[in-house]
Amino acid sequence: MKVSSGLPRVSDGPCSARGGSMSLRSWLAATMGVLTLVTLAAATLLIVLTSVLDRSAATLGVAFGGIRVSEELEVGLLAHDRMVREGPVKVPRGPGGLSRFELEASLYRQMGELRRIASTAAERQRLDAVREDVDVYFSAQWDPVRAEQEAGPALDAALSGLEQVSSINVERARVARSEAERWNDMADSVGVVLCGLLLLGVLVVSVLLRRVALQPLRDISQSMRRFGAGCRRARAPEAGPTELRDMARTFNEMANSLAHQQEQQLAFLAGVAHELRNPLSALKLSTALSDRSRAQLTPERMDRTLSLVGRQVERLDRMVGDLLDATRIEAGRLELRPEVRDARELAREVVELYRSGDTGHGLRLSLPDVSVPVRADPARLEQVLHNLISNALKYSPAGSTVEVSVRREKDTAVLCVTDQGIGISEEEMRLLFAPFQRAGNARQRAPGVGLGLSVARRIVEGHGGSIDVTSQPGHGSVFCVRLAVATEAVRHAEEDAGLTSLEDTLH
Missing domain, CATH: 1.10.287 (Helix Hairpins)
Structure with a gap:
């Protein structure tokens, strides 16, 4: 039976759920992913910049060291030349208190250090030439003939070579500094861009979070508040992420259910x-x-x-x-007092009760030869059978037959009531066991409020069983109650039957 709630369908409105909407979890994951990528890019840039600056600093250190050692070599060579020209008497010790031999040894050590810190092939080649010139200069100083001819040119060549080494180191320092400045400028630009992107991302996330999550959540809250204040037509718009749409849909379904229950x-x-x-x-x-008419009352x-x-x-x-x-x-207060009873006896007692009255119908009872024990509350199970038989009699034409049968299917006891009544349509069967629901034909044929079948189903389910119906309009209905067979009682019954058989054999 269809029951119209009289309320507008939420899915027909402009705020209905739209397919393809991203879930809040996916949206937050994507947002955090973008922000994480921006953060990783900034961290990577910082690492690269640090490496470049460290390399530039090392290059500058080596270049400055080369310039310093080159200048010290030039000063040492000039001091050596002065010491040789002025003689040992006037200048017995060299600069810093060194003798001529100590000065020469010191100059060779400085050339070795300069050769060790040289980083380019051109610089090493130039230093090799300087060493050869210094060797010629030192050896020529010990020969007066060569000293006049070779010492001066060799010294000039060595000093010129050291100037070139200094120029190479100065150029290297300038290149390293330029590279560091270029990377620094690029890092500043990229850093500004990343900061802008990060701020823009935070702003966009805030706006989208407000629009995508907070606004739908506020709409749901307001709808709930209006519904709680008594506006039973208030419904939440099904918009936003999947989670919020599911929440709104759940609330709307609950509101429709409550409205339907109120109508019921x-x-x-x-x-x-x-x-x-x-x-x-x-x-x-x-x-x-x-x-x-008390006087005429016959x-x-x-x-x-x-x-x-x-x-x-x-x-x-x-x-x-x-x-x-x-x-x-x-209220959850239905009390059951179960005991093991034979379903055949329960069905027989109920049928005999109806046979004792004038029902205008035929009642046929079909029972198996063996016991069908069930563990149930006898009064409640008889109430269920009373309800089913009473409905079958009310909705069956006069003179028709109502059959009550009991059978066993494996471990299940089945109690069925079959009538030849008006039948039930497939659409009406969906709400047949709902409280306060009655089919259209049923309202016309017999009075009632539509609680009997609902109570019967809940009683059967309270016993752990089920009740189902098979029906066609105009061809009657079959209601079947299914309960578990009391297996312990079956075992005892089989043992008692075996003992009786043995006693009969002995006698």
């Missing part, structure tokens, strides 16, 4: 009031007729009046019982 409750109250009015009106009319009339009153009281009692059971079930 109102319809239930109206149905109860209508169903109560009919028997109360009949009771009131019977009482009024009895009071006005035994036959009294019997008909009492029969009418009894039927209406029984109807009221059944209705109140269903309401009480439904209330206990919803």
Whole structure:
């Protein structure tokens, strides 16, 4: 049975869910990924800049060392030449208190150091030429003939070579400094760009977070607040990331369910009031007729009046019982007192009760030869059978047959009630066991509030079983209750049967 809630469908509105929306987790992961890439780029740039500056600093250190040693060599050679020209008497010791031999040894050590720190082939080649010139200069100083001819040119060539070495180191220092400045400028530019991107990313993330997550979340909160304040038509827009759309959809489904339940409750109250009015009106009319015609009240009339009153009281009692059971079930207070009973006996007792009255229908009972023990509350299971048989009788044409059968399928006891009534459509069967639901034909054929089958299903489920229906409109229905067979009772029954057989053999 379809029940229209009278509320607009949320999915038809402009704020309905749109396919392909990214989830909040994916969106945050992508955002953090972009920010992480920017941070990694900045860190990589810092590492590269540090390496370049370190290499430039090392190059500058080597270049400055080469310039310093070259200048010291030039000073030492000039001091040596002065010491030789002025003679040992006037200048017995060289610069720094060194003798001529010590000065020459010192100059050779400095040339070795300069050769060791040289980093280019041209610089090493020039230093080799300087050493050859210095060798010629030192050797020529010990020969007066060569001293006049070779010492001066060799000294000039050595000094010129040292100037060239100094120039090479100065150029190398200039190149290293230029490279360091270039990298520094590039790092400044890239750093400014990365900082701008990072700030822009933070700004974009803030704006998108507000639009994508915070605004839908605020809309959901406001919708919940309006719904809680009594606006039952308030619904949350299904927009934003997947998680928020799921949250909004869940809230909307809950709101629709509550609205539907409210409509059901109102319809239930109206149905109860209508169903109560009919028997109360009949009771009131019977009482009024009895009071006005007390003198002419014959035994036959009294019997008909009492029969009418009894039927209406029984109807009221059944209705109140269903309401009480439904209330206990919803409150979780349905008490079951299970015991092992034979399902055949329970079915037989219920059928015999209906056979004792004038139902206008035929009742056929089909039972197996062996026991079908079940562990159940006998009163509650009889209540379920009463409900199924009563419905079968009410919705079946007069003179038709209602069959009650019990059978065992492996470890399952199956109790079925088959009628030849109006049947139930597939659409109506989906809501058949829901509380306060009645099929259209059922409302016209028999009174009721639609609680009997709902209570029966909950009782069966409370026993760990199930209830199902097979039906076609105009061809009757078959309701089947399925319960687990009490296997322990079966074992005891088989043992008792075996013992009885053995006793009969001995006797």
